[in-house]
Amino acid sequence: MSGTNPNIRWLEEPKLGLSGRMYLPLFVQGLTTTFKHLVGPKVTLSFPEERPQIGNPLIYRGVHRLNKDGTGRVKCVACFLCATACPAHCIDIVAAESPWPDREKYPESFTIDELRCIFCGMCEEACPVDAIELTSLLDLTGRSREEMIFDKEKLLSVYDMTIDAEPMKSTALGGTL
């Protein structure tokens, strides 16, 4: 691209008129704008009392959950795809032979270090059976580092907690069932 390109429109700053060079009119104008904001509507949210409106919970990336299938078993097949995809290396899975006939493996333990997680959603993208999902829970707090390492039970309980409010993305967004 060169400067002589006729498609480029060269803009010039408008020259300051007399009123601009007198400073005062522009100053008063600025002061009026500032004052309007002083009394105008506020956009802040008082967080714990007021909850933010999440536009679409289905595409929001909050705390993880491990989905259950129709019979209440964990959906995960311990394929390690999520752990592989995770850029923060915060998913730790121990696979074991599945006690159920319809799959080979299941996760004996499944932990996510929520402190390391960057909530990128790669795990959810990678999962072939839509077992791991990010919910719209956004206030993730804990009193210790250990508390922030979510194990399988906790991740499944997040599922129980949120499933009524948020359907599985597989149903709502047309993924695998």
Added chain:
Amino acid sequence: MTFETIITLIKIFLLLGGLMTAAAYLVLVERWMAAWVQDRKGPNRVGIPLTKIKLFGLGQPLADGLKFIFKEDFAPKHVDKALFRIAPIVILTAAIAIFAAIPFGSVLPPLEIEGVPDPIPLLVTPNLDVGMVYVFALSSIAVYGVILGGWSSNNKYSFLGALRSSAQLISYEIPLGLGLIGVVLFAGTLRLDAIISQQADSGVWNVFLQPLGFFVFAVAATAEAARLPFDLPEAEQELIGGYHTEYSGMMLLLFLIAEFLHMITAAFLIVILFFGGWHFWGLTGAGDEVTWFTAIARIVVLAVKILLVVLTFMLVRWTWPRFRFDQLMAMAWKVMVPLGLVNLIVMAVLVEYQQDLADIVGAESLWPLILISWIVTIGAWIIAGLYAPLSTDNTPRPMSMPFDAETELN
């Protein structure tokens, strides 16, 4: 100990307590204003301690104070310990001492208590004939605090910041003085309470009589108080905090309080010199014969005026972007000093020939003076604008031949 001493001590304690509380709560107000201007809500959580009563966040200054008390008072190894600790004390002491000469109202009505002199002026040092000189001398001491702080920090950024700040503070002393001399000439006294009385007697505030002086003084006072758009002493973007980079905890707090006190002083001076102090038409009267009502009304009027000026300072903070340093200096020397000189000359001439002027017009009224000084103000202002010494702008200029990277790089 005489009653006079006791009364002075009471005044000093009231003054100190009032000032410190005012500074603490003005910080809260400033944070509110900042938040509101930015469409936020601002501090509104901390209320009465150990309860859930929020009280609009009025407990915030208390919490801030406690935080400062428990913060580690840290002085880096490389600093000159003695000077490092003296600097904030110097600046704060001077900032507080200024208020000895500043009236907080007029006088109390006669108390008629045995041995107590009547009436009691609401001023720590009444009858100080050099009031203005005293205020000026002490406000210039701030420069020492800045230089000491920057120098003893033993850090080139602090030192550069200190040099810059002192250059700014010293430069703006001159327009400050020039803006003020007009008032002093007109009132014929350096006493602040007398300057208010003169305005109350004539009923014409100085801002109407010498608008040019007011503009020069207000701008210079803002710069002296290091408020935006003149807050180069702590231009954190360029200087990582300026002269108080190395300070933390309590020591930093002293600097910050001093800064707030400078703002309050500036507001007091602007109100006293140009907005008639405690005078308000039809409400507070003139003269020293007061009832309890007028005495209190005068205090309230003064307080409200000062609050309005302070709020304007805070609004201006979010209205104007900070000056570049060269613009700041150009503004002082090329605009404010000439305008101040014009004001000085015009006021001197007007005061000298006031009587002749009244004879010509045939009345003892101030209108001819006001008219002349407004004409001069507008004229001088337009000339300053046309001359535009601040147009040292560094916006990219359109080139006569558009920039062509290929030819340019080869």
